[in-house]
Amino acid sequence: MCIQVATEKPVTWKELKLHASAEDLWVAVRGRAYNLTEYQYLHPGSSLILQHVAGTDASEAFQAFKHPASARLEMLKYCVGFMETAREKPRTDAAQQLVQVRSKMEADGLFRVNYWNYFILAAGLAVAFLAVLLCVRERWVVPGALLLSLFWQQLALVGHDVGHNQILRTRSLDSMIGIGITLFLGASVQWWKYNHNTHHVTPNSSEHDPDIQHLPFFALSNQFFKNLRSTFYQATMVFDNAITKMMISIQHYTFLPMMLVARFGFYAMSTFHLLAKGRPAIYKPFEVAAFLGFFTWYLALCFCLPTWTERILFFAISHACFGIINLQTTLNHWGRPVEHGSALENYDNDWTTTQMMATNNVSCPVWMDWFHGGLQYQIEHHLFPDLPRHHLRAASAYVRPMCENLGIKYHSPTFFQALGEVLGALEIVAGQARNLPKEQMLVK
Numbered sequence: 001m002c003i004q005v006a007t008e009k010p011v012t013w014k015e016l017k018l019h020a021s022a023e024d025l026w027v028a029v030r031g032r033a034y035n036l037t038e039y040q041y042l043h044p045g046s047s048l049i050l051q052h053v054a055g056t057d058a059s060e061a062f063q064a065f066k067h068p069a070s071a072r073l074e075m076l077k078y079c080v081g082f083m084e085t086a087r088e089k090p091r092t093d094a095a096q097q098l099v100q101v102r103s104k105m106e107a108d109g110l111f112r113v114n115y116w117n118y119f120i121l122a123a124g125l126a127v128a129f130l131a132v133l134l135c136v137r138e139r140w141v142v143p144g145a146l147l148l149s150l151f152w153q154q155l156a157l158v159g160h161d162v163g164h165n166q167i168l169r170t171r172s173l174d175s176m177i178g179i180g181i182t183l184f185l186g187a188s189v190q191w192w193k194y195n196h197n198t199h200h201v202t203p204n205s206s207e208h209d210p211d212i213q214h215l216p217f218f219a220l221s222n223q224f225f226k227n228l229r230s231t232f233y234q235a236t237m238v239f240d241n242a243i244t245k246m247m248i249s250i251q252h253y254t255f256l257p258m259m260l261v262a263r264f265g266f267y268a269m270s271t272f273h274l275l276a277k278g279r280p281a282i283y284k285p286f287e288v289a290a291f292l293g294f295f296t297w298y299l300a301l302c303f304c305l306p307t308w309t310e311r312i313l314f315f316a317i318s319h320a321c322f323g324i325i326n327l328q329t330t331l332n333h334w335g336r337p338v339e340h341g342s343a344l345e346n347y348d349n350d351w352t353t354t355q356m357m358a359t360n361n362v363s364c365p366v367w368m369d370w371f372h373g374g375l376q377y378q379i380e381h382h383l384f385p386d387l388p389r390h391h392l393r394a395a396s397a398y399v400r401p402m403c404e405n406l407g408i409k410y411h412s413p414t415f416f417q418a419l420g421e422v423l424g425a426l427e428i429v430a431g432q433a434r435n436l437p438k439e440q441m442l443v444k
């Protein structure tokens, strides 16, 4: 790859580790060392992601997020030498098997997008939206609101696909679809990408993964009693105050009620993202317009209902129901950290093993695939973030035996089992929070 680069000096793994900060950021990819100190702020996958792999061999992570030829060309500019050995450690069994499984899946056509699937989905979404309008016109408040929440949930799944550039396979084109999604969903797809890509690189890390950082409302392990600093929010996650402790001590009771208002989190985080400086600005004006457009049409729709009772009911049901039907995504991500009883940084694994251990599937019948969008196969999704989600069920036939070969648990409870596991684990952490003696409030 780097043959035309003037610097062909050997770099030791020890030396690479000396460049492991944002101020001095090197990574190794496929036997070459790259100085990304300046490039990190231009990186479309965010600087934060690169900071998480600074000073390490990021080959597997780089491979997991399909980089186009242009990215590989871009890399040439930053190459500072070749690594003393192709890898720091020999490839693990897991990493080797992942490569084999991926090439089998590629040969079997699983990475090809089935556009019929999207055509049917788009038609279904259009019909659902028109049906919502009809319901509002006829003052069928409850069916209209329920249908709207389902429309949003399905749209969020498409948002997930464009976030992974899974539909048109080109970041700029998928991002354009994302702007349409912002208009109808009221959530910034660029915020979501930033959040979600970080989650993929650091799954279940208490300090780094935004998907498990929910203080003051929830703590998935007693690691959060340490007043940790979130690298994602660049803020301390304060546990040590009366309100947080009270909230955590009852979190198993508040979990489901909080889901009813989870929709507002989308608005809050999108607003925060769109106002924040230093985030990739290219799509910002379009996203801001689409975000404001969402509130315009949605409030106008509410006001088509003649009475305040109907408007409030429509608003409340559409929002609350969205949170509940989206619950499975939370179960997919929260099942494993609570199962392991602590954060992922407590075990030291390679990329592939980490991805397999960080998440769980939720079993459901084939006819429910449309509802969950295939993303109930989270293990498969984490191993292959660029795999079109309509092929995730098929991918399980390759991934399950791989987990069995490697002796890694392929955790796939039913929806209600997963819910029970999460509630049970939240209860344990709630108990730990209640029983902390005052002087030991911070876990050492």
Ligand code: HEM
Pocket: 027, 029, 034, 036, 043, 044, 045, 046, 049, 050, 053, 058, 061, 062, 065, 067, 068, 070, 071, 072, 074, 075, 163, 164, 165, 170, 171, 172, 193, 197, 201
């Ligand atoms: C080594 C130098 C690297 C260069 C020059 C580079 C460059 C790029 C480029 C040009 C893109 C945009 C791709 C597109 O348009 O589809 C991209 C996307 C991305 N990169 Fe990298 N990358 C590097 C390393 C990495 C590493 C090590 C990781 C993971 C830890 C990573 C994670 C990502 C992610 C998640 C995206 C998706 C961005 C999005 O579409 O939201 N990159 N990278």
